[in-house]
Amino acid sequence: xxxxxxxxxxxxxxxxxxxxxxxxxxxxxxxxxxxxxxxxxxxxxxxxxxxxxxxxxxxxxxxxxxxxxxxxxxxxxxxxxxxxxxxxxxxxxxxxxxxxxxxxxxxxxxxxxxxxxxxxxxxxxxxxxxxxxxxxxxxxxxxxxxxxxxxxxxxxxxxxxxxxxxxxxxxxxxxxxxxxxxxxxxxxxxxxxxxxxxxxxxxxxxxxxxxxxxxxxxxxxxxxxxxxxxxxxxxxxxxxxxxxxxxxxxxxxxxxxxxxxxxxxxxxxxxxxxxxxxxxxxxxxxxxxxxxxxxxxxxxxxxxxxxxxxxxxxxxxxxxxxxxxxxxxxxxxxxxxxxxxxxxxxxxxxxxxxxxxx
Amino acid sequence: xxxxxxxxxxxxxxxxxxxxxxxxxxxxxxxxxxxxxxxxxxxxxxxxxxxxxxxxxxxxxxxxxxxxxxxxxxxxxxxxxxxxxxxxxxxxxxxxxxxxxxxxxxxxxxxxxxxxxxxxxxxxxxxxxxxxxxxxxxxxxxxxxxxxxxxxxxxxxx
Numbered sequence: 001x002x003x004x005x006x007x008x009x010x011x012x013x014x015x016x017x018x019x020x021x022x023x024x025x026x027x028x029x030x031x032x033x034x035x036x037x038x039x040x041x042x043x044x045x046x047x048x049x050x051x052x053x054x055x056x057x058x059x060x061x062x063x064x065x066x067x068x069x070x071x072x073x074x075x076x077x078x079x080x081x082x083x084x085x086x087x088x089x090x091x092x093x094x095x096x097x098x099x100x101x102x103x104x105x106x107x108x109x110x111x112x113x114x115x116x117x118x119x120x121x122x123x124x125x126x127x128x129x130x131x132x133x134x135x136x137x138x139x140x141x142x143x144x145x146x147x148x149x150x151x152x153x154x155x156x157x158x159x160x161x162x163x164x165x166x167x168x169x170x171x172x173x174x175x176x177x178x179x180x181x182x183x184x185x186x187x188x189x190x191x192x193x194x195x196x197x198x199x200x201x202x203x204x205x206x207x208x209x210x211x212x213x214x215x216x217x218x219x220x221x222x223x224x225x226x227x228x229x230x231x232x233x234x235x236x237x238x239x240x241x242x243x244x245x246x247x248x249x250x251x252x253x254x255x256x257x258x259x260x261x262x263x264x265x266x267x268x269x270x271x272x273x274x275x276x277x278x279x280x281x282x283x284x285x286x287x288x289x290x291x292x293x294x295x296x297x298x299x300x301x302x303x304x305x306x307x308x309x310x311x312x313x314x315x316x317x318x319x320x321x322x323x324x325x326x327x328x329x330x331x332x333x334x335x336x337x338x339x340x341x342x343x344x345x346x347x348x349x350x351x352x353x354x355x356x357x358x
Numbered sequence: 359x360x361x362x363x364x365x366x367x368x369x370x371x372x373x374x375x376x377x378x379x380x381x382x383x384x385x386x387x388x389x390x391x392x393x394x395x396x397x398x399x400x401x402x403x404x405x406x407x408x409x410x411x412x413x414x415x416x417x418x419x420x421x422x423x424x425x426x427x428x429x430x431x432x433x434x435x436x437x438x439x440x441x442x443x444x445x446x447x448x449x450x451x452x453x454x455x456x457x458x459x460x461x462x463x464x465x466x467x468x469x470x471x472x473x474x475x476x477x478x479x480x481x482x483x484x485x486x487x488x489x490x491x492x493x494x495x496x497x498x499x500x501x502x503x504x505x506x507x508x509x510x511x512x513x514x515x516x
Contacts, residue, residue, distance in 0.1 A: 054386065057385065057386045057389065057392075060393050060394070061393075061394050062392055062394055062396070316383065316386075317379075319382060320375075320379050321378060
């Protein structure tokens with residue numbers, strides 16, 4: 001059967017047979033880098049179109065339908081426009097930091113791709129502290145936003161960046177605590193171990209109500225972490241023009257825009273891995289025929305299906321809920337999500353110790 | 359008690375969020391609810407609401423007759439001097455002079471489509487049309503004369 005793992009093994013075997021180990025490693029790094037950049041480009045094109053279509057249908061509109069069949073070429077046309085636009089740097093800006101910030105945003109997104117298992121045995125870097133790595137690296141994102149806001153020398157940019165800082169720092173906590181519930185149930189920080197523990201059922205089904213609560217908290221917290229509506233006060237088009245990327249144009253703006261969508265993809269991939277079983281197919285108890293049919297669907301299809309379902313949920317949030325004020329935002333985190341997730345963590349620990357989960 | 363109120367708040371908040379998501383989810387899956395028009399494509403089949411007000415026109419019948427008596431009620435009702443009635447005197451077959459309109463000048467560029475002239479007209483001589491493609495290259499083209507050349511007042515309209 002076709003699988004991503006077979007392709008990567010075949011490439012590895014061919015390279016090892018042709019070159020010495022050093023060159024093999026260098027070539028494999030280059031191939032991985034190109035593949036990640038290619039995935040970014042495809043994700044950017046697909047997610048922008050998907051967002052606009054979902055937004056349109058939820059607002060009783062039709063959405064882009066002029067460029068190409070069903071408007072499928074719309075995001076290509078947008079990319080072309082952004083490519084030919086002049087990337088201006090304001091006169092009073094700190095030019096080095098201003099030009100560096102979008103690249104940091106992209107580099108963080110690229111680093112986060114490393115421990116994600118896209119299919120069965122198909123992963124860039126199988127490290128034993130994968131979940132810790134993800135939550136550590138994703139908090140670097142705030143640096144690029146603060147850098148962009150500060151270097152722009154613009155009051156709106158700075159206010160947007162400061163809000164974003166407060167928001168990301170506080171929502172990291174409840175995202176981390178809700179990730180911890182799954183880590184406690186699995187007893188491992190390794191992404192592969194977490195997925196393998198879900199072979200007989202995903203955690204959201206196996207872990208009773210506490211895991212469902214932590215899944216809801218996780219989704220809310222990562223929506224806030226990726227600065228998307230209803231938590232988009234860092235950008236807040238109607239108040240701060242565009243927040244931290246007010247002064248950016250052309251390709252530098254496009255990198256921030258792309259980084260936002262890549263981050264949405266990554267947090268949804270993490271959510272799918274932790275709570276919905278990653279690339280594990282959907283199995284029901286002892287229905288063997290049903291389980292075999294599910295096994296025939298390739299694992300990469302399962303992974304991307306679950307991830308895109310979560311992306312759709314986050315887009316659903318964006319086009320339904322109104323934006324929170326900064327005080328409401330911090331109230332929600334410190335008075336509701338954090339106490340609930342702490343209590344929830346206690347419950348999950350009790351469940352894990354007493355062995356009440358399936 | 360504080361903790362009861364807290365838990366109630368959490369649940370009522372979640373419930374209200376779900377109500378909103380149900381509504382948008384309904385719109386997402388029911389594309390028949392879409393209200394936007396694909397305007398230049400559906401120009402032939404475009405259906406506008408009956409109350410839509412595009413511009414003031416004066417209907418003429420097949421004998422090139424209109425119902426305007428030249429009473430200037432519309433001119434007086436107009437808040438921004440969009441309409442201007444230029445009157446003349448016709449000679450009736452009995453040899454009497456009778457007031458009639460020479461032209462009814464309409465400045466589309468000044469009109470706010472407020473409908474006050476239509477309401478004020480005692481003989482229903484002017485109505486609101488549903489046309490809306492009004493853009494022209496020359497501003498003078500927006501000044502229109504509503505009565506057609508050679509038209510006269512309908513019999514029986516006083």
